[in-house]
Amino acid sequence: MLATFPDIQNEVYEELNKIYGSSDPKHVPIMHDDIKNMKLLERLIKGMLRLFPAGPVIARKLPQDIVGVSTYKIITIIFSYC
16 A cells, blocks of 8 residues: 555655664664654554554354255355454
8 A cells, every 4th residue: 555655655765764774674673662753654554544444354154065945055154344
């Protein structure tokens, strides 16, 4: 989703670059204080969760196949979003 808005992606990149500099991200540990300074990234994540909430998904599977009146075999998986 971030890639669809390149101007915001650049702002987040600049914010991270201010915190970590031009260091290789593989060798720089992320500290708790660094996360506190990521204000733009925090707003972006909260906005995405507002648009696409992470809700529980309950999947149910029938323990056995249901055989209808005809010769068709019905196998059902029901997804419900809470």
